[in-house]
Amino acid sequence: MADRDTAQDAGGQRLSTREAAERLGVKPETVYAYVSRGQLTSRREPGARGSTFDAKEVDTLARRTGRREPSTPGGELAVRTGITLIDRDHCYYRGVDTSDLAAHYSFEEVAEWLWTGELRPGTRFTASQDALSAAHHAVQSLPAHSGPMDRLRVALIAAAAADPLRFDLSEDTVVGTARTLIPTLVDALPSHAPKQRAADSLATRLWSRLTSQPADAAALRALDAAMVLLIDHDLAASTFAVRVAASARAHPYAIVSAGFGALDGVLHGAASGLAHRMLTEVLDRGSAAAVVADHLRAGHQVPGLGHPLYPGEDPRARALFRLLEEVPQARPALHAAHQVITTTARHTELHANIDLALAVLTVSTDMPAEAGETIFAIARTAGWIAHALEEYAEPALRMRPRGQYSGPRAPQPLP
Structure with a gap:
């Protein structure tokens, strides 16, 4: 919904x-300078306090001029994004409450919708055989103590x-890469199940990589929902690293690597x-009291x-x-978690x-302590791809803050 300073019309x-x-x-003042140069068109509505501007025309000019993102009143860089909004006790993907999305759709369906704007019921992601074979060989060469x-x-x-096509940054190719990359990451992990089917959901395939317990419907639903809830969370450290890499036009695998690093x-x-x-x-x-x-x-x-x-509570x-109830x-x-909350309060x-x-x-399904990070990484990869797609449409190398030098006064003698 537009705020009180934003007008809306048929155009x-x-x-x-x-x-x-x-x-x-x-x-x-610079906005009006653009108007005087003919780079923007302004319009004054009857009874309005000032001029208004077409949002698409403004965005086009922003991309053409390559202006850096504005700073917030606190001085930190503010990056425009249409993916996630955090508003007090709610989190939204493209304006839709993430809790509702997690309750009604699978991880693959929500990821596909974030990337393309289309919700395709029953969407399944499948790994590329060449990529999966290479990933399997690489993973098998690691030391036995290696973690997920x-x-x-x-x-x-x-x-x-x-x-070989990883450097193609066109939208269709990037989305196609995402659809095969995420299942490749999941399927490359060692499995506790004797046989896996490519037609299984990502949550089902990931479950068998995290625990030897059989997957009942309620627990599997909780895992799938957790993946939806973890897809994105505004400009977290890893997501900002991804956008910096995408600003330099790194390919999708490289931007995910940047995200993994952070x-x-x-x-x-x-x-x-x-x-x-x-x-x-x-x-x-x-006892939670003793541990706290x-x-x-x-x-x-x-x-x-x-x-x-x-x-308040994280939504x-x-x-x-x-869902875990x-x-x-x-x-x-769950009882232990509530004890921790009430004791700390x-x-x-x-x-x-x-x-x-x-x-x-992870505790209740006999998963290892590292399982949460694995779930987080797989889920957030979908969000990183969404941010990369946004950033690829922006002027290149705009994520270039200027350092505030605090070293010795120049010039200094040669050491």
């Missing part, structure tokens, strides 16, 4: 002078090497592993609690908890985030 969205300036990354993220990184590089941090993708170990300890010791006390005594934040973008956690074997881990007001809900899923 499309109209922007106020302020909004046009923000999209162009210029001052309002090690395997994903190696599989990604092998799949890229097997794709994801591999304890404050990002690996956070669910900490929550997994905490819940395991709570279940072993039979240990974290607080050590000066550590309690894993799985708090998120800087949400004043993704709320949606996943709701339908999984009988998840009840002990006595000291500080922190709410559950997606990492805690993901940990309930």
Whole structure:
């Protein structure tokens, strides 16, 4: 819905002078300079306070001039995106609540919709045999102690090497690459199941790579929903790394590699592993109070609690908890998670985030502690592709902040 400063007519969205300036990354006075040069067309509505501008015309000019993104009042770079909106206690993909999407559609259906704008019921992604063969050989050459993220990184590089068309950045080719890359990453992981079918959903195939437990319908539905909820989350560190790479026109495999690099941090993708170990300890010791006390005594934040973008509970956690309540074997881990939340609330007001809900899923299904990060990485790959598609349509190399030099005063003598 447009805000009160934005007009709407039959010809499309109209922007106020302020909004046009923000999209162009210029001052309002410069917008009127564009009008005087004939580069923009303004229109004053009867009774309106100022001129309005056609949104498509403004966006076209923004791409042609290659203006950098505007800065927010706090000084940080603000990047225009039409993918994810975080609004207090809700998260939306292209204006649709992610909780509703996770409740009604599969991961593949939502990913396809994000990339193309079309929702295709029953969509299934299939790996390229050449890429999958290369990925299998590469993964099998790793040391036995290698973790899932090690395997994903190696599989990604092998799949890229097997794709001679990876430098084609046209939209259709990039989307086609995404449809085969994500199942390649999943299928390259060692499986606990004796036989896998390419027609199975990604959630089904990923399940067999994460646990030897049989997949009941409710638990599998929770895993699929978790993947939908984790597809994107605005400009997280890994997503910003992806957009920088895409701005330099890196190919899709390279942009996912950039995302993996940023994801591999304890404050990002690996956070669910900490929550997994905490819940395991709570279940072993039979008390959340003792475990929470240990974290607080050590000066550590309690894993799985708090998120800087949400004043209350993470809506993704709320949606996943709701589905996990339908999984009988998840009840002990759910109880442990609620004990952690209520115990911590006595000291500080922190709410559950997606990492805690993901940990309930991984603990209750006998998955390893690293499983949450694997789920996160596979799911977020779909979001990274969506951001790359957006960035490929922007002026190249626009993600180029200027350094604020703080070294010795120049010139200095030769060392």
